[in-house]
Amino acid sequence: MYVCELDRPWLETPFMLQGFEVENDADIEAVMQHCEYVYIDLMRTKVVRVTIDELPGSFINDKKRAFVEKDMKAADSTRQNTSNLIKSFIDEIRFGQSLDIQLAKNAVSDCVANLTKNPEAMMFLTRMRNKGEGLNQHAFNVCVYSIVLGRLLGYDATQLEQLGTCGLLHDMGKVTIADEILNKPGPLNEEEIAIVQTHTTAGRDILMSGRNIFSGTVDVAYGHHENIDGTGYPRGMQGHQLNINCKIVAVVDKYEAITSPKPYRPAGDHLSAVAILNQLARDNKIDSSLTLAFVSYLGIYPPGTIVELSSGEVAIVLESNPRQRLRPQVLVVRDADKAPTQGFVDMSEKTVDDNGRPFRIVTVRRPGDFGIDLSQYYDIIMLAFNS
Numbered sequence: 320m321y322v323c324e325l326d327r328p329w330l331e332t333p334f335m336l337q338g339f340e341v342e343n344d345a346d347i348e349a350v351m352q353h354c355e356y357v358y359i360d361l362m363r364t365k366v367v368r369v370t371i372d373e374l375p376g377s378f379i380n381d382k383k384r385a386f387v388e389k390d391m392k393a394a395d396s397t398r399q400n401t402s403n404l405i406k407s408f409i410d411e412i413r414f415g416q417s418l419d420i421q422l423a424k425n426a427v428s429d430c431v432a433n434l435t436k437n438p439e440a441m442m443f444l445t446r447m448r449n450k451g452e453g454l455n456q457h458a459f460n461v462c463v464y465s466i467v468l469g470r471l472l473g474y475d476a477t478q479l480e481q482l483g484t485c486g487l488l489h490d491m492g493k494v495t496i497a498d499e500i501l502n503k504p505g506p507l508n509e510e511e512i513a514i515v516q517t518h519t520t521a522g523r524d525i526l527m528s529g530r531n532i533f534s535g536t537v538d539v540a541y542g543h544h545e546n547i548d549g550t551g552y553p554r555g556m557q558g559h560q561l562n563i564n565c566k567i568v569a570v571v572d573k574y575e576a577i578t579s580p581k582p583y584r585p586a587g588d589h590l591s592a593v594a595i596l597n598q599l600a601r602d603n604k605i606d607s608s609l610t611l612a613f614v615s616y617l618g619i620y621p622p623g624t625i626v627e628l629s630s631g632e633v634a635i636v637l638e639s640n641p642r643q644r645l646r647p648q649v650l651v652v653r654d655a656d657k658a659p660t661q662g663f664v665d666m667s668e669k670t671v672d673d674n675g676r677p678f679r680i681v682t683v684r685r686p687g688d689f690g691i692d693l694s695q696y697y698d699i700i701m702l703a704f705n706s
């Protein structure tokens with residue numbers, strides 16, 4: 320059965336999105352723990368009850384082909400190039416030199432190509448964090464997420480390049496903020512908050528004085544902290560005064576910030592970030608339809624999410640199964656005693672654990688929990704994406 324609505328807000332339950340499939344008694348128990356009754360979508364029930372084995376052969380072939388075509392290496396070299404470019408931009412800003420925005424557009428063009436070819440590999444890379452690459456990684460991730468959202472809106476390649484460039488360069492003004500403030504291991508005081516907020520005007524000025532400038536990047540650097548209800552900064556503009564790229568970057572920037580580690584707190588987990596985004600949308604701070612589109616795309620367990628399984632094992636989500644979004648393909652990295660192990664499991668095929676009990680994801684963990692560093696599994700993950 321496909322549950323399409325609950326008797327209470329989704330946010331009050333662990334079932335974060337608009338619907339899910341009930342597959343076994345354990346799922347029914349989970350629903351009963353949180354709800355008195357739920358609504359079943361009979362039309363969708365028919366579709367989601369089809370198992371992988373029952374799918375037409377063409378679907379399976381397409382799926383296999385999609386696996387083979389994935390090219391994590393290309394995605395990773397795009398990330399490296401983009402990362403190197405941002406590093407050189409940071410140096411140029413520090414030395415008072417003007418940026419060549421065309422270089423950013425070229426790098427973003429590669430990101431667009433890779434995202435079109437292999438979105439999951441690119442999304443996975445946004446979860447792999449290297450120490451000391453805060454601004455750099457944030458720029459790349461916001462660029463990728465912006466392009467993802469633009470694709471959902473039907474943007475063409477040129478529009479995606481422009482949007483991705485806006486995402487990549489939105490926070491360049493942060494280079495002008497002292498590291499002691501950006502890396503302060505505690506809450507900022509009022510004066511420090513005011514200083515951090517100047518990164519919007521600083522970003523505008525830096526991008527306006529660049530070469531081959533694209534005005535969209537200036538608008539987004541200046542406007543990505545404005546809120547739909549006019550309570551943002553620096554100008555207190557309202558939703559109707561903000562362009563769409565500004566609104567897109569505002570949504571994905573917040574998601575990226577919440578899921579990144581900060582000097583004063585660990586990275587937030589995916590579901591908490593989704594809950595916060597939904598709340599911001601309800602409070603009219605960020606655009607609600609853009610938020611819904613982005614959150615729906617990410618799903619419940621996006622690639623790179625660390626999940627704990629009903630067996631007690633801990634795994635990294637590699638890829639979602641489009642027909643069974645609650646049962647992704649995972650790399651198990653901790654056994655039931657939380658000791659290191661390694662094993663690939665397609666949860667759409669394995670529905671009971673080794674003891675015959677229902678096998679499912681029970682919770683999402685934060686990046687870094689159990690000492691799991693995604694980059695340690697880079698080679699294995701590469702193999703999984705290429706095999």
Ligand SMILES: [Fe+2]
Pocket residue numbers: 489490518543544
């Ligand atoms: Fe910002």
